[in-house]
Amino acid sequence: MAETxxxxxxxxxxxxxxxxxxxxxxxxxxxxxxxxxxxxPWNSLMDRMMKEIHSQGRTxxxxxxxxxxxxxxxxxxxxxxxxFDLGCDLRVVxxxxxxFIETILKHHGISGCFSELxxxxxxxxxxxxxxxLPYHDFNxxxxxxxxxxxxxxxxxxxxxxxxxxxxxxxxxxxVGDGMGDYCPSLRLTxxxxxxxxxxxxxxxxINDNAQxxxxxxxxxxxxxxxxxxxxxxxDGSRTANVAQQFA
Numbered sequence: 133m134a135e136t137x138x139x140x141x142x143x144x145x146x147x148x149x150x151x152x153x154x155x156x157x158x159x160x161x162x163x164x165x166x167x168x169x170x171x172x173p174w175n176s177l178m179d180r181m182m183k184e185i186h187s188q189g190r191t192x193x194x195x196x197x198x199x200x201x202x203x204x205x206x207x208x209x210x211x212x213x214x215x216f217d218l219g220c221d222l223r224v225v226x227x228x229x230x231x232f233i234e235t236i237l238k239h240h241g242i243s244g245c246f247s248e249l250x251x252x253x254x255x256x257x258x259x260x261x262x263x264x265l266p267y268h269d270f271n272x273x274x275x276x277x278x279x280x281x282x283x284x285x286x287x288x289x290x291x292x293x294x295x296x297x298x299x300x301x302x303x304x305x306x307v308g309d310g311m312g313d314y315c316p317s318l319r320l321t322x323x324x325x326x327x328x329x330x331x332x333x334x335x336x337x338i339n340d341n342a343q344x345x346x347x348x349x350x351x352x353x354x355x356x357x358x359x360x361x362x363x364x365x366x367d368g369s370r371t372a373n374v375a376q377q378f379a
Contacts, residue, residue, distance in 0.1 A: 136366055137299050138215055139290065139316070141308035142226035142233050142251070145329065146212075148203040148355070151232040152178050158198045159185050175252055175283040178229070179264040186261040195262055199232055200239045205355025209240055211362050216245035218366055221299065223248045227284045227312050229264050230254055250289050279315040287315035294319070305365055306347070307358065308334050320347035325365050327352055 143150045152174075156165045161184055168177055185195065216222055222245050226233060229252040237243035253265045268275045270282035277285040290306075293299060304320055306313070309329035314337045317326045324347035328335040331353075338345055350365070352358045 135219065135302060136215075136305060137221045137223065137293065137302050138305045138307065138362070138366075139223050139225050139293070140212075141310065141313050142224055142228050144309045144332065145307055145358075146204065146208055146224070147236060148205055151199065151202060151228045151236070152181075154202050155185075155195060155198055155232070156181055158201070159188070159190065161185065173266075173270070173282060175264060175266045182262045182264060186259065191260060192256055192262050195231075196235045199235045202236055204236065204240055205358075207355035207359040209242060211355075211359035212242050212245050214359070214363055215366055218363075220366060221302070222246045223293065224250060225286050225289050225316065226251045227267070227281060227286075228252065231262060231264075248293075252283060277315060279318075280312055284312065285315060286312055287319045290316040290319045304347075305362065307362065310334055311337065314338070317345060317347065320345070322346050324348070325350060327358065327361060327365075329353065 140146050143152070156162055161181055164184060165177070165181060168180060172180065212222065224233060224246055230249060231254040233249055233251055234243065237246065250267070252267045255263050255265070257263050266283040268282070268284055274282065275285040275288060277287060280286060294304070304324040305327065306316055306320060306325070307327040308317070309332040311333040313328070313334040317334065317338065320326055326338070326345065326347045327350045328338050330351045335351060338349055342349065350361050352361050
């Protein structure tokens with residue numbers, strides 16, 4: 133049974149870019165995206181952009197090919213594979229979308245390392261257009277968290293994972309970078325760890341409010357540092373678990 137639950141954000145954490153921005157720019161839609169940005173919520177905007185891309189004659193397969201070119205540091209791949217081999221329970225909690233995440237993880241051969249992917253759902257409509265939906269329907273059932281974007285409260289997802297009997301008593305390591313990763317960081321407890329990417333929004337929020345964080349705080353700047361710190365924390369958790377067994 134897993135001793136440690138490792139939760140990853142996706143954009144700018146697993147991959148070294150924002151997947152939404154990557155697709156928009158690769159398809160030459162940055163100006164259209166910029167014009168529409170102030171008129172609708174981000175999730176609705178990405179759904180609209182998928183329609184715009186389809187109207188150019190591009191297919192879902194073209195979107196997948198674009199995603200496969202998104203930058204992913206080999207050190208991050210090694211970190212994920214190593215954490216999985218060491219018996220950790222790996223999960224993704226991301227405000228990107230499941231199609232982007234699944235496509236990239238499968239392309240790099242690491243999708244099987246994750247027990248759960250939490251992100252905005254998708255479907256392909258009758259016209260063959262990729263459609264993006266919000267994780268929380270903010271029109272009919274808002275999540276009510278003032279810290280998180282309307283599409284997803286990552287803190288509520290962490291609470292739900294922690295309440296599962298399969299992770300009872302397990303240590304959590306949360307790896308992220310963005311503003312949306314602050315709420316779940318507040319839900320971590322003593323004995324847990326939060327890994328925030330240096331000079332990114334999560335790092336700045338934690339630095340400004342360190343007294344509110346119960347978990348041990350670690351900073352990383354690139355894939356090599358992420359791998360080194362993560363594996364060190366996993367090893368420490370395994371050692372602590374063995375010590376408890378013989379105490």
